[in-house]
Amino acid sequence: MAATTTMRIFLVQTAQGLTPSSGGYKANISLLRELRSFGHAAAQICYGFEHEVEHYAERAAAKGIDPDVTESTVPFVDFRGAKNNLLVKTFFDEYEIQHFVISRSLFKKDYPRKELWQETKDYIEVNDLRWREASDLVKALVNLYTASITEFRPTHVVFNDAMTMKIASLHPDRAKFKRVAVVHTAEQLPFGPYCSGLPGHCMSAEKEDVMLRDVDGIWVVSRAIHDYAIKYGNLETKFLNHSTMTYLDSKTGGIPERRRNENKEEVGMINPCPCKGLSILVALAKRLPHVNFVTWASWGSKPEHKELLQSLPNVKIEDTTSDTDKIWDRIKILLAPSVWYEAWGIVVTEAQLRGIPVIASEAGGLREAKLGLDYCIPVNLLTGEKDANGEYIIPDQDITPWESAIVELMTDKTKYRDLSSNTWRTASKWFSGLDTRAQEKWFLDMMEANDPKSEV
Known part of the structure; x- marks a missing residue:
């Protein structure tokens, strides 16, 4: 209406x-x-x-x-x-x-x-x-x-x-x-x-x-x-x-298509940079040389970050893309190891709506974006302290739980299929429960608050 x-x-x-x-x-x-x-x-x-x-x-x-x-x-x-x-x-x-x-x-x-x-x-x-x-x-x-x-x-x-x-x-x-x-x-x-x-x-x-x-x-x-x-x-x-339109398929305007990516071979990460967990990605790539990682550069990815990733033989770097199907059709797992106080983490929700399991940190709003699904890993958050160049100081992290999660999902097909199905069902249920007119109602309420007719 x-x-x-x-x-x-x-x-x-x-x-x-x-x-x-x-x-x-x-x-x-x-x-x-x-x-x-x-x-x-x-x-x-x-x-x-x-x-x-x-x-x-x-x-x-x-x-x-x-x-x-x-x-x-x-x-x-x-x-x-x-x-x-x-x-x-x-x-x-x-x-x-x-x-x-x-x-x-x-x-x-x-x-x-x-x-x-x-x-x-x-x-x-x-x-x-x-x-x-x-x-x-x-x-x-x-x-x-x-x-x-x-x-x-x-x-x-x-x-x-x-x-x-x-x-x-x-x-x-x-x-x-x-x-x-x-x-x-x-x-x-x-x-x-x-x-x-x-x-x-x-x-x-x-x-x-x-x-x-x-x-x-x-x-x-x-x-x-x-x-x-x-x-x-x-x-x-x-x-x-x-x-809700934030999460709809950009090409069809409808609910995103579920992916069945159990036979894919890459772990993906978007916007590799220090605050998004670059150090965790690098450590994982070194510990798991048999696992293929792919990253998509974005606003936080500086030349030195790309050079570091290019030095790792099992990591590929792709340019930013507005066609996110290229990401969702390609990866088996999304990695979101942010050590930054995230506001939400839209890519986490986007992946989950397509049945793609996400291994994410508990940083800020990422716990909410994960929707209670498995593999939400504690990290040492940024404190806000900066170095001499004005960059956030990145705390040391425990890599073991990240390594275990990737190995489990990349090798246990039954575990992966079960999690993928639960991920898709949970994210779909969450999405269907959103109020599509929440922002509209809030904006209208602002107008009515100062409308003399609303005080009669």
């Missing part, structure tokens, strides 16, 4: 948003698609490449939707004093979601990420009376975000970054929309041991703490993050699972 109130949801993605490389950003765009399927209007502003815009516009046209591609430029003077331009393309995709796409080419080639982060931090911390002191690029971005929000006329602005949180709080139409913060990592929160532990996350804890407590809603995607916010910040949040 359609909602009686039509909402207009405007999402801000600080990472590449057309073909997201992380679970959190995939979940964000899935939320827009789900809300759009319920009859609400949806838009996002994000970073992307020109060829992506062309690809998505072609897909829209193939489905009979006019993509209405337009192009504009926003001039600014960069930190070197050189004149430059933001290239912005707008279009409608096959779901009729409007996209405001800032070209990533500039930032990939000419504008170092650290410079952008520093300038963003300066904007967050600057007193509004000294707004003229912000960098020219930040001014261009702020004006672009502000104009895009004005053009779309949202009922809700959804974000996971402090810059947008400030822009939304100062917007001329502030009284006309709700501000919703989505928390995908503990590092986003302005308190606790992991505060600002990742580059670009929580740049100014004191300022962000004040702003965060003033938004209309804070959505966390696991009880682990909810409890973390209470424990370290005495901050109330709303726990909601990811939108």
Whole structure:
């Protein structure tokens, strides 16, 4: 049944948003698609490449939707004093979601990420009376975000970054929309041991703490993050699972196909990097030279991590792929040995919905993502302490339980088949119990809370 109130949801993605490389950003765009399927209007502003815009516009046209591609430029003077331009393309995709796409080419080639982060931090911390002191690029971005929000006329602005949180709080139409913060990592929160532990996350804890407590809603995607916010910040949040569309098959739009991969020969891991348990993977590869491992690089995989894995004869490294069937059709087991305080672990749920057993750590929300299934292994979590280079210090780990789990599942066919069947049944039951309209209801409740008619 359609909602009686039509909402207009405007999402801000600080990472590449057309073909997201992380679970959190995939979940964000899935939320827009789900809300759009319920009859609400949806838009996002994000970073992307020109060829992506062309690809998505072609897909829209193939489905009979006019993509209405337009192009504009926003001039600014960069930190070197050189004149430059933001290239912005707008279009409608096959779901009729409007996209405001800032070209990533500039930032990939000419504008170092650290410079952008520093300038963003300066904007967050600057007193509004000294707004003229912000960098020219930040001014261009702020004006672009502000104009895009004005053009779309949202009922809700959804974000996971402090810059947008400030822009939304100062917007001329502030009284006309709700501000919703989505928390995908503990590092986003302005308190606790992991505060600002990742580059670009929580740049100014004191300022962000004040702003965060003033938004209309804070959505966390696991009880682990909810409890973390209470424990370290005495901050109330709303726990909601990811939108159900996050887990549907991207090609068919239906329930994922069950895999029967007992005869496959590879153990897979996505995003091999230190906080995701790279040291555990390396130790396992050395202890189990007869086992084949395959990894898919992602946002955390640096060149030195890839070089380390390339030195191991039984480990293959594949590039990031948006076609996850290439992963699920290939692996026998998914390895998720994170030592980071995970928010949830979307890949764990995705694998389990396909009947693929997962050997995961108990880090943060991974225990929830495992759904009570076997092979959830304790680890020594990151403490938040960093080395001289500002990187998390990775604690030593006990490899034995990981080794035993892999050997058991790779060699005992009966054990594997039984676990695969139980994994598929458990994940399917969990998925069928989700409220497909949970986010919609929550967003509508925000509007009704300030509706004078609701107080009559």
